Amino acid sequence: MVLKAGNLKPIPNTVDTLKSGSPEMVVNGIVTTMFATTAVIEQAVKLGANFIIAHEPTFFNHVDNKEMVPNNPVVKQKAELLARHNIAVWRCHDYIHSIKPDVVGYGFLKKTNWLQYYKPTDKYTITLPDATLQQMVQHLKQTLNIPHLRVVGDLNQQCRRVTLIPGAAGGLMQMTAAVADQPDVLVVGEVSEWETAEYFRDGNLQGRKMALIVLGHSYSEEPGMEYFVEWLQPKLPGIKITHIASGEPFKWV
Ligand SMILES: [Zn+2]
Incomplete structure (x- = not known):
């Protein structure tokens, strides 16, 4: 094996x-x-x-x-x-x-139809056509089959520069990318509420246009595990490879 x-x-x-x-x-x-x-x-x-x-x-x-x-x-x-x-x-x-490229990131961009905006040089940040935060949320919910997600920021804010950090990278990495890349919106899988979410709340209270979209850890990286089938299957032609989405653990009540 x-x-x-x-x-x-x-x-x-x-x-x-x-x-x-x-x-x-x-x-x-x-x-x-x-x-x-x-x-x-x-x-x-x-x-x-x-x-x-x-x-x-x-x-x-x-x-x-x-x-x-x-x-x-x-x-x-x-x-x-x-x-x-x-x-x-x-x-x-x-x-x-x-x-290379990161299969998880690639799978995410493929599933969201954002591959066309990705250049191998920009590690996390891509530039998309003009959209409001509300439109971006709709797009992500639709393409990633997410019933509910969490947002910090103004839904009418314009979002062009998007920094993508699927998974649970932690507050240090998420805030470092937010400061270095100055995106309109940071899209992550999971946050510690007391770190990155509060950082974005205060940024908005200071009048800055900075939005945070929290997809859920599974939703943010499952496209990578789905795409991994496509990546791996030609290398193991004799073995059937199937993707099963594990979904999120939470019920929304
Ligand atoms: Zn990961």
């Missing part, structure tokens, strides 16, 4: 390790997803796929330490489910972001 495709160099101390299963297993089908949730695992079993490639952790912390909270019943039951069905889960986080 060695992934030789992509000419990737080994990344030291990577979190991209097997979370269940063993390297000797014979792969008979692959599922890509954001999170190997219990629902995703059950769907993989139905598909007869025994290898799940998940972008984010399986056991609820960055290094998938199953003992982070001792005697965790949810962790135990999930590990048992994987063992019972002999499913291997491999996290593909550091590697997928190291592919």
Whole structure:
């Protein structure tokens, strides 16, 4: 089960390790997803796929330490489910972001029809045709199939310069990009509410035109795991690869 495709160099101390299963297993089908949730695992079993490639952790912390909270019943039951069905889960986080161009970013731009505005030189920031924040929100909801998202800023504000940081990059990286690139709108997956969201709130209260769109972590990176099928399938022609969207954990009430 060695992934030789992509000419990737080994990344030291990577979190991209097997979370269940063993390297000797014979792969008979692959599922890509954001999170190997219990629902995703059950769907993989139905598909007869025994290898799940998940972008984010399986056991609820960055290094998938199953003992982070001792005697965790949810962790135990999930590990048992994987063992019972002999499913291997491999996290593909550091590697997928190291592919040039970043498969997650590329998948996002493809899904939002913004690939045409992307130049390999601009790492995060692209310039789009004029639109209001409201129109941009509608576009993102429609193309990414997002029922609800969160916004800080004026919905009538013009948005041309857009900085994209899918996932949960953290306040430091999000605010550094916002200061350095001066976008009209920063689009992220997830924020710490007390950091980036408050920064944008105060910026608006100071009269600045700066908007923040918070898509949800899964919604922001799932297009990357969907596009990963297209990237990987030609390299493994004998194995069926299917994308299953894990969706977001929240109910909106
Ligand atoms: Zn990511």
